[in-house]
Amino acid sequence: SPPTKKNTTYLISPCLPLPYDDNANEExxxxxxxxxxxxxxxxxxxxxRTNVSLITSVIPVAINSTNDNNEDNNQNPVVELGPKANADDIHGPLIITFYGDKVNDVQQKANITFICDHDKEDEKPETSYKENTLQIEWRTKYACGIFIVLALYLIIGTIYNYQVYRSQGWDLLPNRDFWRDVPYMASDLTKNLYNTVRGGGNSGYSRV
Incomplete structure (x- = not known):
């Protein structure tokens, strides 16, 4: 009631669970x-007036499918490309669906939609909550072309490594060994190109 103001905050971590302190107090x-x-x-x-805040509701809208609190224990995140809005679009939006706890026996769900928009920079996403589903719509240039392919690769790979192998840290990165060796491969390639160009003026003869 006035003058009280309501504020709803969403904490989002699509690849890894949010930080949690087992040693925290009960409150x-x-x-x-x-x-x-x-x-x-x-x-x-x-x-x-009093500058006092009171938390009245805490809802796990999306949870890790391997967590003990997940009653169904099979609600894995779903990643897909939605239909194209225009015929000229290269691809549709990237849609990630997460499942959460049941509140009053109703399954909670979250849909995050990344829409390609070359004119958008770092604008905040639009959110709405209806019928136990959180809708997050994010228009960004990073949901276009090669960025969307890279996002799919990283998101799906990270989720898979965490939920299947229970990986942590850098081990979550898909094909970690390959990406770890990229700097060395780039260095070797540069050296080989340099030696090839440098040796181009020897008229086919090699010093022995």
């Missing part, structure tokens, strides 16, 4: 989504 845990949460909705009421 902190009550105001935090449980361990294994990927997207957390926190509703806060703030009184500007």
């Amino acid at each position: 902190t845990k009550l105001n935090t989504c449980h361990n294994g949460t990927l997207i957390c909705e926190i509703t806060t009421y703030w009184n500007p």
Whole structure:
């Protein structure tokens, strides 16, 4: 009620669970989504007169499918390309669907849609929550062309490595060994090209 103001905050970590402190006190845990949460909705009421904030709702909108809190234990994230909005578009938007806990016996869900827009820079995504589904629409130039392919590769690979192999840190990176060797391969390629160009003036003879 006035003058109280409502604020809804979404904490999002699509590839790895949000940070969780097992050693935190009970009050902190009550105001935090449980361990294994990927997207957390926190509703806060703030009184500007007293400058007091009160957290009234904490909902794990999306959780890790291998987490013990996932009753179904099979709700893996779904990654797909949606239909093209225009015939001239190279591809449709990237859509990632996550599943969360049940609230009042209703499954929570989150859809993150990345839409290609060459004119957008670092603008905030639009969010809405309806019928137990969080909709996040993000228009960005980084959802275009080669960026979308790279995003698919990294997101799917990271999620797979975490949920199947329980990888952590750099081990989450898809084909980690290949990317680790890229600097060395680039260095060898540069040296070979340099030696080829440098040896081009020897008229086919090699010094022995």
